[in-house]
Amino acid sequence: MTKITAAITAVGGYVPQFVLTNKMLEEMVETNDEWITTRTGIKERRVLKKEEGEGSSYLAIKAAKQLIEKKKLDPAEIDLIMVATATPDSMVASTAAFVASEIGAVNAFAYDLLAACSSFLFGMSTAASYIESGRYKKILLIGADKMSSIIDYTDRTTCIIFGDGAGAVLFEPNTEGLGLQDEYLRSDGAGRQFLGMEAGGSLMPATEQTVKDRKHYIFQDGKTVFKFAVSNMADVAERIMKRNNLTDEDVSWLVPHQANKRIIDATANRMGLDHSKVLMNIQRYGNTTSATLPLLLNDYEDQIKKGDNLVFAAFGGGFTWGSIYLKWAYN
Numbered sequence: 062m063t064k065i066t067a068a069i070t071a072v073g074g075y076v077p078q079f080v081l082t083n084k085m086l087e088e089m090v091e092t093n094d095e096w097i098t099t100r101t102g103i104k105e106r107r108v109l110k111k112e113e114g115e116g117s118s119y120l121a122i123k124a125a126k127q128l129i130e131k132k133k134l135d136p137a138e139i140d141l142i143m144v145a146t147a148t149p150d151s152m153v154a155s156t157a158a159f160v161a162s163e164i165g166a167v168n169a170f171a172y173d174l175l176a177a178c179s180s181f182l183f184g185m186s187t188a189a190s191y192i193e194s195g196r197y198k199k200i201l202l203i204g205a206d207k208m209s210s211i212i213d214y215t216d217r218t219t220c221i222i223f224g225d226g227a228g229a230v231l232f233e234p235n236t237e238g239l240g241l242q243d244e245y246l247r248s249d250g251a252g253r254q255f256l257g258m259e260a261g262g263s264l265m266p267a268t269e270q271t272v273k274d275r276k277h278y279i280f281q282d283g284k285t286v287f288k289f290a291v292s293n294m295a296d297v298a299e300r301i302m303k304r305n306n307l308t309d310e311d312v313s314w315l316v317p318h319q320a321n322k323r324i325i326d327a328t329a330n331r332m333g334l335d336h337s338k339v340l341m342n343i344q345r346y347g348n349t350t351s352a353t354l355p356l357l358l359n360d361y362e363d364q365i366k367k368g369d370n371l372v373f374a375a376f377g378g379g380f381t382w383g384s385i386y387l388k389w390a391y392n
């Protein structure tokens with residue numbers, strides 16, 4: 062019997078219209094363009110303003126519709142929609158279910174997936190498993206985050222980093238051996254003290270005091286997270302290369318989570334990769350959490366060729382991190 066692999070067969074993406082530049086941030090907090098650029102690589106990020114739309118679902122729907130249009134896909138054929146997000150529209154009700162209804166995916170079931178900045182990477186593993194098992198044929202995986210909804214724009218340690226956006230990919234069965242080849246996914250709960258949002262969950266429900274104490278915003282101990290991110294992202298990417306006998310020449314593209322250009326550079330260096338093979342758009346979007354990986358695929362789609370070897374790597378809150386090796390399936 063021919064082996065079924067799970068291939069990405071279409072991509073889409075969307076970032077909101079409003080551009081928040083480093084210069085604008087200089088007016089809001091004690092920072093400057095030079096510091097932000099040299100420490101992070103970010104020049105600007107997008108923010109979803111109320112006048113344009115609301116909630117992560119707005120971004121997810123835009124990205125999904127772009128993919129559907131490009132692929133000329135009938136939404137009724139989609140079996141499953143997963144929305145990877147750290148900023149769902151609301152607690153409890155599934156954002157993915159709303160997205161499915163809005164795009165006309167009338168035959169799909171839908172749910173959200175949360176693993177901070179690794180949500181999309183972990184979602185790729187889930188989607189691929191469903192496809193490989195033969196159970197489903199068309200899975201739409203969307204990474205969408207309206208990070209501006211949990212950013213404190215008086216906190217210079219976080220507001221300069223994050224932005225809003227969404228990206229989507231379609232997974233389908235492949236019998237040519239293309240698609241997802243291998244994965245190495247990790248987590249360590251001891252890391253949650255260094256990156257997260259204190260209140261609003263079951264551990265610390267919202268009260269007047271939690272609002273006063275600004276505990277509904279994301280916090281991070283940047284230095285500690287940086288250290289873990291640099292070593293872990295490089296470790297897993299190197300491990301994926303080694304166990305698949307991939308040399309730097311064999312790797313066509315590194316698709317790294319966009320948290321900090323210095324983390325991306327360190328990962329590429331450890332892999333011995335020429336920097337022309339590193340997908341990067343952090344300068345324009347900042348860190349869009351669950352949307353970084355699919356937004357990269359969407360931006361670079363024209364340059365990625367059938368058969369190319371892609372190594373994905375991500376690191377995020379939790380801690381969560383990992384790497385995936387995937388062969389691109391179309392031109």
Ligand code: UT7
Pocket residue numbers: 091092093096097100101178217218221282283284285286287290319320321324348350376377378
């Ligand atoms: O996607 C999820 C995973 N997240 C990450 O991977 C993020 C990892 N962390 C980072 O990317 C970096 O740690 C940051 C970009 C957040 C910070 O860069 P850093 O080089 O680690 O800076 P730092 O926190 O060590 O701060 C250095 C100095 C401090 O001043 P002193 O104590 O040396 O006088 C900060 O107060 O820079 C100061 N600083 C700033 N200065 C201007 C901190 N934020 C700013 C700012 N503008 N926005």
